[in-house]
């Protein structure tokens with residue numbers, strides 16, 4: 001405990017504020033109790049409770065998955081009897097997690113470390129998919145924050161565009177795309193683009209998303225694409 005306070009003493013004011021906020025935050029406490037690696041798990045849980053996004057025997061690609069709380073949530077829902085963090089193949093489900101950062105193993109999850117925007121990383125996903133189409137694409141990627149809202153917004157929208165392009169290649173007709181974005185002027189343009197590709201688009205700001213954060217989510221349901229388009 002002393003070490004922890006000593007660490008706090010030597011940190012900058014902004015990281016002290018971050019630590020204080022973490023200590024107060026009820027979702028941080030809950031994540032520790034539920035053994036989730038991050039409080040973000042509750043964002044996916046809330047959206048899943050509302051839209052039933054995560055179902056057994058699905059192919060799911062989680063972009064920006066580190067440290068892995070969304071995958072933990074998915075793994076626990078799809079493989080409820082397995083509670084050990086090991087990489088195993090279970091039923092027809094295929095869960096692929098991608099991130100720039102490493103991710104510790106999670107039951108039934110295939111992990112790729114790499115930049116999702118690079119073709120070499122997407123090729124690794126194609127290889128794992130082995131021509132299977134995808135039921136659900138999750139994009140929780142966040143750029144490194146600069147503190148300049150406009151720059152952060154633009155970078156976030158670039159990640160959204162990239163994940164949408166990927167979704168168009170691999171999603172099944174009727175598939176789902178959940179996409180985080182940082183609010184800003186080009187979000188409506190992106191939303192219009194989504195409208196032309198999915199039957200239903202819903203904007204969501206889960207309760208566990210901090211009020212101060214400008215993040216929001218588009219839940220895009222019923223991808224309308226001919227199965228012969230894109231990936232063969």
Ligand SMILES: C[S@@+](CC[C@H](N)C(=O)[O-])C[C@H]1O[C@@H](n2cnc3c(N)ncnc32)[C@H](O)[C@@H]1O
Nearest residue numbers: 040064066067068069070099100116140141142
């Ligand atoms: C908010 S965190 C995701 C949290 C995760 N959903 C969870 O529940 O543990 C955002 C992640 O996006 C990742 N990220 C940002 N840009 C990326 C990129 N170009 N390729 C892959 N991952 C990226 C970051 O490394 C970071 O781990």
